[in-house]
Amino acid sequence: MVKSRWSDAEAGASALDQLVYMSRVMGQDEALVLWGGGNTSTKVEELDLLGRPTQVMYIKGTGSDMKVAQPRDFPAVRLEEIRASLAREDMSDEEMVAYFARCMIDPAAPRPSIETLLHGYLDGRAVAHSHADSVLSITNTAGREDVVGDVYGDSVAVVAYRRPGFLLAKEVALAVRANPLAQGVVLINHGLITWGGTAKEAYERHITLVARAEDFARGRAAGRRIFGPTRRTALPDAQRRAVAARVAPSLRAGVSARAPKILRFEDGSDVLEFIGSERMDELAQVGPATPDHLLNTKRSPLIVDVPDPSSAAALNEAIREELSAYTDRYLAYVERHRTNEPLLDAAPRVVLVPGIGMWTTGRDSRTCVIPADIYRHTIQVIAGAESVDRYASLSEKDGFDAEYWPLELYKLTLAPPERELASRIVLVTGAARGIGSAIARRLAGEGAHVIVTDLDESGADAVANAIVQANGAGRAVATRLDVTDERSVAAAFELARLTYGGLDVLVSNAGVAHVAPIHQLGLAEWQHSLAVNATGHFLVAREAMRLFQEQAMGGGVVFIATKNVTAPGRDFGAYSAAKAAEVQLARVLAIEGGEHGVRVNVVNPDAVFEGSGLWSGEVRRQRASSHGIDVQELEEYYRERNLLRVRVTAEDVAEAVLWLASSRSARTTGAMIPVDGGVREAFPR
Ligand code: ZN
Secondary structure, three states: OOOOOOOHHHHOOOHHHHHHHHHHHHHOOOOOOOOOOOEEEEEEEEEOOOOOEEEEEEEOEOOOOHHHOOHHHOOEEEHHHHHHHHHOOOOOHHHHHHHHHHHEOOOOOOOEOOOHHHHHHOOOOEEEEEOOHHHHHHHOEOOOHHHHHHHHOOOEEEEOOOOOOHHHHHHHHHHHHHOOOOOEEEEOOOEEEEEEOOHHHHHHHHHHHHHHHHHHHHHHHOOOOOOOOEOOOOOOHHHHHHHHHHHHHHHHHHHOOOOOOEEEEEOOHHHHHHHOEOOHHHHHOOOOOOHHHHHHHOOOOEEOOOOOOOOHHHHHHHHHHHHHHHHHHHHHHHHHHOOOOOOOOOOOOEEEEOOOEEEEEEOOHHHHHHHHHHHHHHHHHHHHHHHHOOEOOOOHHHHHHHHOOHHHHHHHHOOOOOOOOOOOEEEEOOOOOHHHHHHHHHHHHOOOEEEEEEOOHHHHHHHHHHHHHHHOOOOEEEEEOOOOOHHHHHHHHHHHHHHHOOOOEEEEOOOOOOOEOHHHOOHHHHHHHHHHHHHHHHHHHHHHHHHHHHHOOOEEEEEEOOHHHOOOOOOEHHHHHHHHHHHHHHHHHHHHHHHHOEEEEEEEEOOOOOOOOOOOHHHHHHHHHHOOOOHHHHHHHHHHHOOOOOOOOHHHHHHHHHHHHOHHHOOOOOOEEEEOOOOHHHOOO
16 A cells, blocks of 8 residues: 655755655655656756756656665756747657757756656646556556546546657646646556645655555455466475476576576565466466566566476476577567667566466576566556456557667666676685685676575675675575585575576685694594595586586586695695595596586685685694794795795685686686696696
8 A cells, every 4th residue: 555655854955855855755665666667857946057047857867766866866957948849749759869968957967767858848846757556557457548537537637658758748748738637647558647836745646646546446356366266376385496496597598598697586475376377378468567667577478387387397398398489479579560679689587487486587686676576566567457447558569669669778778888797697615705705706796696605604694795785686695505415515506596597607615624644644534624625526516517407508617726736735635635636526527518518627726815714723833834934934935935926815816716707718628727826846737
């Protein structure tokens, strides 16, 4: 139930402050505004460059997100010039954008909303426009105007669907003139506009009208099963998750044909109820709730329905077939409507699997959340529409024109350039500190989505949180992982499958050091070193290899070994022998991985002390005594030992791993790269 969230204390005093505040309270209310939708404005008198009083309008910049609105997101335009355009007969989108550019007070400000004229032509000082769920429900109906009339009577003006631009703005202005008592304008298949003398007035009218549509639909829905009886019962939680983890990699491969994607899985009760219902197939094909959603969801979701959703094999088979049919349908749709714009990625953004859940796809975690949020609201909009009438969307042609509208496509160009590991998924073991932590942070900084694993769960959490702080929500997830335990390893990879849809790179780093001359080495220490430093690498590499083969998108494994593999030192028997096994494992895996496009390489660091869990006080003391030096001299000793006379840091190792994880090393597999400042006896040969 929407209600006013306005607080005079927080709204600020100036018209611009109140505009920013209104934008935020609207943007934070999901029933009103989702991800970049909606826009707001306010008209004020200001002094121009020459000190003359001038009417200007602050209007939301195109593509900015209201829930985090800042004053700089609102370019100002000269109102007199905006209003003068109303006298025109027509204006193409290109002319309109060029016109805006010449009305701007600050030419360097963001591009004003494509709905700028609409705001400018209205007399109200403050204007609010949203794509509120309940308004979409009543306007996406077969009866459209009649339903809107039932809800609002004469208190709003109604304007038929038309793509935003000059003509829609003019129609809205004329509709309001013809209906001077209107409290707002309802745009069919699109949303609601309200205005007022202040932002507060415009906002509160908005809330009142949205609530009225909500009440109307709720009254009609009472006690009815809108989506019909259940056709596919959702599998029990654990089984559903297990099946989802099994099928995600092949789904990811299928939607990554043009560019790699991240997947997001959702199986909330609202989603499961809708996708398992008898009427889902019919309703999901009708179309989007508003054209604004098309760039994020496409016109229709991919539906993968099998009689027995507990069979991962049946689902994988159906995914292949349905994806190929979906792509064919998409290309035929583009062909039907012809455009000069380049073809957008044909892969679905929303995938519904009755009995299992919903996947959304995107180039990163953020762009997966957007279609997920939109689709969950689309389900609400459909429910609302079906409770008052029959759900109906805009026509296919209007949908196509919205999806391939150059002004919408312009928003895509505002996204920052892709980083080297964008859309890539990396799992790092032993990532709570030292080298593993540096690798996780470095790869995330280049765009990777990271599963941060370690025996130390709270340490892994801290690293994942730091990655999210630096790179954005959803970019890392942490879990406890004991690399010596088969079940723990399986669980970490299941997390990768469920959270992101698969894996591109495994960085097998977890290790442990034992220091003792062989004649004093206990069997338990020897076995523990083998368990972590050899078997641990085997278990994670085996799981990664299985996943890579299911996913069929190639892959990469980087093993962190040690300089001791090529140049062992005394008292490091258990460590060096197990690490040698790790490297031999890496070489065999490189041989076996070639045919699957899986590259396997080794990095050999030496003497990385900073933040290391390997170099415990005890290990330092023992190494110092092996070298016959004082423990304080140890770092200096290692520095003096290498050819470059440098200290080697975890960041240096991370840099080598980044290169091996990236496509810049696409022709390199089976290699061993020392990161040790140059140790002559450790040269690989
Ligand atoms: Zn709009």
